[in-house]
Amino acid sequence: MKITIIGAGYVGLVQAVCLADFGFNVICIEKDTEKLRDLKFGKIPFYEPGLEDLFRKNLKSNRLNFTNEFSENISTSDVIFICVGTPPKKNGESNLSFVDQVSKDISKKIKGYTVVVSKSTVPVGTSKRIENSLKKNNSIKSFDVVSNPEFLREGAAINDFMRPDKIIIGCRTKKAEKILKKIYKKLKRPYVVTNNETAEIIKYANNSFLATKITFINEIADLCENIGAEVETVAKAIGLDGRIGAKFLHPGPGYGGSCFPKDVKSLIYQGNKNSTDLKIAKAVDRANDLRVKSLFQRVKKITKNKFNNIQICILGISFKPETDDVRESPGIKLARDIGKTKAKIKIYDPQGMKNAKKELSKSIEFCNDEYEALKNTNLLIIVTEWNQFKNLDLLKVKKLMKKPVILDLRNIYSKDIVKLGFQYHSIGNN
Ligand SMILES: NC(=O)c1ccc[n+]([C@@H]2O[C@H](COP(=O)([O-])OP(=O)(O)OC[C@H]3O[C@@H](n4cnc5c(N)ncnc54)[C@H](O)[C@@H]3O)[C@@H](O)[C@H]2O)c1
Known part of the structure; x- marks a missing residue:
């Protein structure tokens, strides 16, 4: 054949x-x-x-x-x-x-x-x-x-x-x-x-359902932040319910990539075209768009909206680990928003930098490794949960940074890190 x-x-x-x-x-x-x-x-x-x-x-x-x-x-x-x-x-x-x-x-x-x-x-x-x-x-x-x-x-x-x-x-x-x-x-x-038509819609239903799960836990994370609860424990507990399942319940910066955002939007479009108001898909799409747009608010809150003489390190720019794909990556949007301020941005990603360079301003410094990217920075933002970022030498990180402040958008560290002298901000924990 x-x-x-x-x-x-x-x-x-x-x-x-x-x-x-x-x-x-x-x-x-x-x-x-x-x-x-x-x-x-x-x-x-x-x-x-x-x-x-x-x-x-x-x-x-x-x-x-x-x-x-x-x-x-x-x-x-x-x-x-x-x-x-x-x-x-x-x-x-x-x-x-x-x-x-x-x-x-x-x-x-x-x-x-x-x-x-x-x-x-x-x-x-x-x-x-x-x-x-x-x-x-x-x-x-x-x-x-x-x-x-x-x-x-x-x-x-x-x-x-x-x-x-x-x-x-x-x-x-x-x-x-x-x-x-x-x-x-x-x-x-x-x-x-x-038949062909059912097969075609299966793909959109599948991806939109996964996007819904992510968006749901992200909203629960926001609520947890406001009520003093811990989203990781909520996710673990509800994931143990066999009817729900543990996958796709990791709170984060919002879904990205070349598939989920476009597939949810296309499903909504197909619904509208066929007299079907897909209210859940619409809510998911809107909630995720707002979430990605609002990441910069988290940064502003930490820096108290002051960006003069500030250096920010972004670790991870691909939309997820183990890929170089930066299409619809939340990190790209965040870097563009920070890029509008006076802060200097340094980025390191194990595979995504070549593609990110095509998307981002020339003023951004792309570094050879995570420690070079951390040097003299006032804030570390973890955007993508590459394994190598989960085992950073934290004492070295603290020494390299001007101020040991971390915004962990993937919750790869725990709040115990404050014991080492870091100021730590994560998603869905207070
Ligand atoms: N990337 C994923 O994870 C993924 C997963 C499941 C489904 N999909 C779907 O699969 C499709 C492809 O996605 P992708 O990520 O591989 O896209 P891609 O952009 O990486 O690859 C598409 C390739 O097709 C080539 N191409 C376009 N027109 C051509 C033509 N006339 N002749 C020869 N080559 C041509 C392009 O140059 C490009 O290399 C999309 O519909 C996507 O939604 C993607």
């Missing part, structure tokens, strides 16, 4: 590498010339733990190849996975221009029966839209469009691909279902087989 993957981003490249590792012949089409050059030279264009080794192994085996050439590759493929981006428009609607372009390009090239699979997160009706695009080419005899949404998490993508909780197959024929099951045979995980 010959497989083509279109788009070598966080989803497409993982899919391509893992399927090549399963023994399939995989061609990956990437239009970005810089990314393509890296890939051809054996370098992956982003950070994902474990991906580079698996990538190199499969590159050597010659089962994995990269190109920007559609023609020959599309016409000889049995299965084509669309893995391009679906960024949000200003009104929340998903921008389908990349998917449309790819469908058009595919429609001109496919010849025999081909299965076209959407891995990208796409609104309900997109399978139909791809089908219509393919039908425009009268010479195409037969094809199937499948919706097979992806649930991997950046930072744990290989494991999530190899051991997914479920595999969703939204299709219209048994033939397409059988082909998808053949591809994923090695995974031995539960399938949910349904």
Whole structure:
């Protein structure tokens, strides 16, 4: 079976590498010339733990190849996975221009029966839209469009691909279902087989539910701060209730990343378009936006709104640990807000600095490690909970800082840290 993957981003490249590792012949089409050059030279264009080794192994085996050439590759493929981006428009609607372009390009090239699979997160009706695009080419005899949404998490993508909780197959024929099951045979995980439209909405319902859980505990954290309670204990206790579960109950600066914010907004847009007022999703979206915007208020409260001659250290700028992705990262918003004051900002992140530099002002100093970033600072803000930040040499930190004040937006330390002479501010504790 010959497989083509279109788009070598966080989803497409993982899919391509893992399927090549399963023994399939995989061609990956990437239009970005810089990314393509890296890939051809054996370098992956982003950070994902474990991906580079698996990538190199499969590159050597010659089962994995990269190109920007559609023609020959599309016409000889049995299965084509669309893995391009679906960024949000200003009104929340998903921008389908990349998917449309790819469908058009595919429609001109496919010849025999081909299965076209959407891995990208796409609104309900997109399978139909791809089908219509393919039908425009009268010479195409037969094809199937499948919706097979992806649930991997950046930072744990290989494991999530190899051991997914479920595999969703939204299709219209048994033939397409059988082909998808053949591809994923090695995974031995539960399938949910349904129609394309249900598969499409499952992805949005899934991500919006997780975003709701995060937003809920964040609001409980705010209440805990005002009543002298401890949110971590509340989260632990309610998480022990089997009906609730412990995951996604960690209070923090608000959710970010390339998926949750855009998927919640797209779900709301789809509801509005289909006469359904999704009140919970709207509340979640609003609460999270306000939370990220209000992070700067926490900083102002600590500095008493004085920023002259102040240096602030930000540890962690990626939207979560183990990724270099800074899309919709709360840290980026916070750094921009602080950047409007007279304070000097120093940032360190193990992987996210290259991408952050493209987003932030040139006046920000990007440092080589956490201790360099802490030197002579008046405030440390922990934005992303990278493991290496959980074990800082606190005596050294105290010596390096001008004033030992910490704003811990991920609660990776406890208030016991005050015993070492730090002023400590966390989320949801008082
Ligand atoms: N990143 C995640 O954690 C994640 C998880 C699950 C689902 N998704 C969804 O998967 C989709 C892809 O996300 P991503 O994070 O991998 O995006 P990405 O931006 O990292 O990658 C998309 C890639 O597609 C390429 N591309 C765009 N148009 C192309 C074309 N015509 N031909 C060839 N290549 C083209 C881009 O150059 C880019 O490299 C989105 O819909 C997203 O919502 C993402």
